[in-house]
Amino acid sequence: MPQHRHFIIHKPFGFLSQFIYEQKRKKRLLGELFDFPQGTMAIGRLDEDSEGLLLLTTDGKVSEYVRSRKVEKEYYALVDGIITEEAAEILSKGVEIGFNGQKYITLPSKVSLLDFPIDYMARRQKIRDPRHGPMSWVSVTVTEGKFRQVRKMLAAVGFPVLRLVRVRIGNLKLDLEAAAVQEVENFEID
Template structure:
């Protein structure tokens, strides 16, 4: 049996437990000993992270060789065009080479969705739109670079799912424990589509940090 912890990482939180620059980290929200992130999520991105103390499981989840698909919701600047979606589905060329084809589709703003703190800065004259993008690679800032390459810069980025594990019901800063059997791979099947909805449960108070206090 193996345990994982799924965590909804808030905006501007480091995906590690320490930071020499005093930024918020996982330790502000999680006080469970001897667990580590299975993969990373950018400081300015939000959403699903998986943590575990099982090294083999950590490798299975995080290593690109296993092609575990990750689903992102991206709010982009402008009304996303059919041609831009077609480019994402075919694969786009970045500075470090062409990407694999992605599953890309236009979606309505996920509902319900928590407000970001601080909020996204908009330009009044330019509309925004949302897309769902599913990839199996793990390049640095890949989703942001992909949408920029097709002419639609990302304003807000949320990781909604990793394989079959999804945010379902987790507010920002909350985590939940899941115990897996030795056949855990069926839970992380890269071939099943992830749910588009968050099923976010609103609550009136912010999660209380359980680690060190955040530096201001």
């Protein structure tokens, strides 16, 4: 029986979290980052405009566990405006978002305001000129992963997301200094 392989990657902005895209418009895919073995799958997704920690595996059981509500996923979001303690409190209790054409109340989450400089984790593409208004960082930790959930949660409390970076899955943290793709023996996820 072949041994499963596991990868930790820093998905860049502008890439899809998939290997095949059958639409006419050309997209950047994960296969451009590394020669992954056949059968490799992304565990969860980050949309094209999001970036950060993404796990890949050839083991479906590992994928199912990581996507479960047992594993926390933490995101840093740069938002339009100076996010308030009141908004953080509302987010932490759960907010109503749209999902599959239905209204959905998110599960409680952990939310904390972050004191980062605006250029934290600089990227090539400019987000927005600060002259167009204030921006701030917030950490949001969820255990579920509905489509564009963190973006929708923050918009629901009046703070649209300008940049979204997944920084942690369970106990695995994004290492900004590491190579874009790292193969690991096994995921030890708490």
